[in-house]
Amino acid sequence: MAASNAQSLLLLPGDGIGPEVTSEARRIAEAVAPDIKMEEAPFGGISYDKFGEPLTAEVLARAKKADAVLMGAVGGPQWDKAPRAKRPEAALLAMRKELDVYANIRPAYCFAALAPYSALKQHLVDGLDIVIVRELTSGVYFGQPKEITDLSNGERRAVDTQSYTTSEIRRVARVAFELARGRKRPGVRFAGVLSCEKSNVMETGVLWREEVAKLHGEDYEDVQLDHMLADAAAMHLVKAPKDINVILADNLFGDILSDEAAMLTGSIGMLPSASLGDPGGPGLYEPVHGSAPDIAGKGLANPCAAILSLEMVMRWSLKRPEAADRIWKAVDQALAAGARTADLGGKLTTREMSEQILKRL
Numbered sequence: 001m002a003a004s005n006a007q008s009l010l011l012l013p014g015d016g017i018g019p020e021v022t023s024e025a026r027r028i029a030e031a032v033a034p035d036i037k038m039e040e041a042p043f044g045g046i047s048y049d050k051f052g053e054p055l056t057a058e059v060l061a062r063a064k065k066a067d068a069v070l071m072g073a074v075g076g077p078q079w080d081k082a083p084r085a086k087r088p089e090a091a092l093l094a095m096r097k098e099l100d101v102y103a104n105i106r107p108a109y110c111f112a113a114l115a116p117y118s119a120l121k122q123h124l125v126d127g128l129d130i131v132i133v134r135e136l137t138s139g140v141y142f143g144q145p146k147e148i149t150d151l152s153n154g155e156r157r158a159v160d161t162q163s164y165t166t167s168e169i170r171r172v173a174r175v176a177f178e179l180a181r182g183r184k185r186p187g188v189r190f191a192g193v194l195s196c197e198k199s200n201v202m203e204t205g206v207l208w209r210e211e212v213a214k215l216h217g218e219d220y221e222d223v224q225l226d227h228m229l230a231d232a233a234a235m236h237l238v239k240a241p242k243d244i245n246v247i248l249a250d251n252l253f254g255d256i257l258s259d260e261a262a263m264l265t266g267s268i269g270m271l272p273s274a275s276l277g278d279p280g281g282p283g284l285y286e287p288v289h290g291s292a293p294d295i296a297g298k299g300l301a302n303p304c305a306a307i308l309s310l311e312m313v314m315r316w317s318l319k320r321p322e323a324a325d326r327i328w329k330a331v332d333q334a335l336a337a338g339a340r341t342a343d344l345g346g347k348l349t350t351r352e353m354s355e356q357i358l359k360r361l
């Protein structure tokens with residue numbers, strides 16, 4: 001928690017389009033919650049260039065002390081040759097691990113005005129409202145050993161380790177069940193939690209399915225639980241996405257399924273995310289889109305994902321549902337009025353789009 005009484009939000013603008021979209025989110029924050037204390041810090045490639053580290057100890061300490069951390073985006077081709085541990089992506093993984101934000105919440109919500117922009121036919125996505133709960137601090141991203149070794153026969157061998165413990169599965173499953181309990185969807189086929197793994201070929205999948213079912217029996221029998229193999233779930237997401245309410249998946253499957261779900265909503269430039277740990281610790285918020293180096297600095301980026309990530313900051317970490325509702329409605333109304341950035345075929349710049357939202361707050 002913050003040392004003073006004021007709630008604190010640490011902004012990490014990062015690389016590429018990150019600074020552009022973060023500064024628009026900041027303007028919205030100043031409008032809806034002028035009392036919160038906002039600070040900025042370098043993170044990602046920009047930090048590597050300045051300090052030789054993509055995540056410095058000082059910035060990590062400040063993140064741990066904040067009530068919430070809002071990131072822009074990190075990475076870019078200029079850091080592809082940096083040593084693996086110094087790449088911007090490594091800083092992102094370290095930040096997630098250090099803050100222990102094990103539950104990554106990624107809503108895939110199709111705003112009414114954006115249904116025609118979906119990769120799918122409009123009737124399949126009209127009213128689409130899915131939340132993906134992705135495990136974020138374990139699994140194949142972090143399991144050891146993780147290495148490339150030279151073999152005596154001149155070949156090389158690469159190993160990643162997929163590993164999960166019971167408690168790692170249970171704590172993220174609990175977040176999914178709680179979420180589903182608060183968003184009952186009568187008439188939807190998988191009305192509660194749809195848990196995805198590959199228990200047909202992976203031991204981690206077997207344990208995942210068993211532990212999720214066990215927790216369900218203990219504490220969540222009022223919530224519908226279905227299990228699906230992750231590949232079948234990928235298929236179902238494009239066949240009948242409105243059958244689904246809350247998806248629960250491990251780190252890698254959740255990464256893939258959330259990109260797939262993003263495409264259903266019109267533009268990845270719309271999607272926010274929240275990463276949460278146990279209550280009391282800071283939440284980490286980030287747009288799902290990347291740093292988009294090809295359009296960086298041109299004012300073309302869609303600020304909505306960052307602004308909706310701020311909406312999640314207000315709702316989940318700062319417990320300001322009214323401020324969150326104001327942001328949500330303003331985005332919805334701006335889109336309904338036809339406000340569009342280039343990713344949605346529009347002409348508005350990043351700043352003009354956020355102006356459209358600001359004036360509707």
Ligand code: IPM
Pocket residue numbers: 089092255
């Ligand atoms: C995401 C991204 C990251 C991930 C990358 C940039 C490390 O794809 O947040 O989905 O794989 O987790």
Ligand code: MG
Pocket residue numbers: 255256259
């Ligand atoms: Mg991803």
